[in-house]
Amino acid sequence: MTATARGITRRAALAAAALPLAGALPARRARGQSPAIRIGVLTDLSGPYSDNTGEGSAVAARLAIEDFMRERTGIRAEVLVTDFQNRPEVGLNAARTWYDREGVDMILDVPNSAIAFAVAALSKEKNKVAIFTGAASSDLTGRACGPNHLHWVYDTWSQSHATATALVAEGGDTWYFITADYAFGHALERDTANFVRAGGGRVLGAARHPFPGTTDFSSFLVQARASGAKVLGLANGGVDTANCVKQAAEFGLVRGGMRIAAPLILLPEIHSLGLNTAQGLVASDTFYWDQDEGSRAFARRFQPLYRGIMPTHIHAGGYSATLHYLRAVASMGVAEAKADGAAVIRRMKEMPTDDPLFGRGVVRPDGRKIHPAYLYQVKAPSESRGPWDYYRRLRTIPAEQAFRPMAEGGCPMVQT
Template sequence: MKGKFGLALGFALSLLATTSLAEAAEGPVKIGVLTDMSSLYSDSGGKGSQIAAEMAVADFGGSVLGQKIEVIGADHQNKPDIGANIARDWYDTQGVDVIADVPNSAVALAVQQITRDKNKIFLISGGGTSDLTGKACSPNSIHWTYDTYALAHGTAGAMVKQGGDSWFFITADYAFGHALERDATEEITHEGGKILGTVNAPLNTTDFSSFLLQAQASKAKIVGLANAGGDTKTSVKQAHEFGLTNSGQKLAGLLVNIDDVHALTLDIAQGLIFTEGFYWDANDETRAFAKRFMAKDGLMPSAYQAGVYSAVLHYLKAVKAVESKDTQKVLAKMHATKVDDFFSHGGYIREDGRMVHDMYLLQAKTPAESKGEWDLDKVLRVMPGDEVFRPLKDGGCPLVKS
């Protein structure tokens, strides 16, 4: 009996050692937060996105597969070639398994292709073009927080229904801006509105005067800002200085984050209607996360940052469940498991890579309505994900079975 017990014990220890060696051979899980650390999207993403990823790792427990989880960050400088080079180096030489965030759709599209080529995982929070789950979709990517279709469907659709049936666009001249204008135009015309004109503005421009003059001259009821980050702040401020809204025109911020409203102040931002994937003051769970995040970052979390947290946590849960960081096993588990956290309860990942969850139609409060520094927005409507995101059949993703 002793001999049989000894053999069994030896076999068990050998199996345990083999498993531990296999886990060690895979190396630690390594997460790269690729974002804008220094320019127009740095408040919405930036170091806050890295903090969000680190919070997710800490809340998960800090380790998986017997090893400590690592988080690194880098600045893509809003240049696709720089972002692509960082992604390639991370995958080839630094052992990164998953890249998260990537505001700037042009950079996100470049990183998406490299991620697919290297068979890694891309968790997109900051990048917005709906092409990421459309014609450019990838089996290795999950588009987590928002996209241009949802923004357009939420904001433009609501404003046309309120009588804003003529539009002029000021559009950021790169992939995100053009996709946002395109998706908003489709929604506006579908609802019976019309487009009176459009003008392209260089990314990170400091002078919107000529673009605003064209918008005023168009007599459009709505001036649609198909931009984001610092461009949104600058264009809204200068529209206020021009007295554009005093003449009866309204501004539609097609992508506005909490940090944008805070920087603008309610004196300027009041009345803006916009669509978000996350709002810090939506419920007790979001408020609890926001309080913890603000203690580390000094600002309330943006939708980008909250999305990074949620996506990274979901990824780590999948790694633990399949007991491997094998890309295809982890992706399959992520797709098969509903998202359950403060960001979304019941969110799910479609075959085109879209994570479907509720979105918020928000309006910036008046100064009189606000009860504190960050009491900036009110929820006009919670929009179900199946309603606000593009139908699976309409995206043109080659991965979708007809």
């Protein structure tokens, strides 16, 4: 690990420890006390996904620890945080250091699919646990499934399924993609294009932009407009998606009749764009802060701890996954859980999930956690009651339909 990465890890851990939230206990323990479970949040603290994940994922994990400790005393847990800088070598080195030298038992979040694949392999090698709440590629429970990791909240299949199917049915039968040029963008384009074709539509072309670092999408938008496609599909996320939507409006693509599909746009991007720009956008999601009393109660706790930002589905997933993980640890005993990550994963699959944000659910043998998903449309300014009131629900997709059927994923662990 480089000196820079070590410094980032130390600074992030200190910053996380300073957050005003109980649950992360000191690493030093009294004689006879069982060792603490250590959870490492490997995330984007300063890049394009930082609002959607970042320190918010650590806040969510600590809230889960706080609630778990009300259920079960005697088990201690603490959270470490580091910035992977969207560089696979930095992310992998940080994960290796955590596992080898700092006693981390579970890695959470990882909002970069290329890094997630590397962490999944490392977790298997070290017999630790990884729960991906930020990574999107559906291959994590397909060809790259494994005995030491789970995929929580969402993936490229679930996000593209509802959005593409709905738009093709409404007449949006020709698409052009602007795609982030790495594993996540490729998977999102592939999964969305498959649904477009399955609905009878056609893909007229695609442009791939460097990641990270692209801020000017004008050349890609010119190509999209020249294609004559009815729908611009954005196979990217975070700030990249927000910039594409904003610049597409400036270039007059929407006024010219092109619809924009952003399967992975999240609430902070809508907030930064404003409803005048984002209104009418169709997006799918598995969590919205205002969907029920459980989500609203979580948002009231979360928002003051994270720069006034409402929780995204990645934050909600961090809470849900951490709570279920700790319950599995409690059912096994800390010593066994720390010694055998694969055994913890098996126990998490055996136990039904249950939390106030996603309700009751299951973790499938391929590692996919399933729950309902929703299709939303961004409200017009006149419809919104105030800040963060941005979504109108169009449709609910039941859990058994919201994610790719296990038989179609190609996971070696479940093939017969």
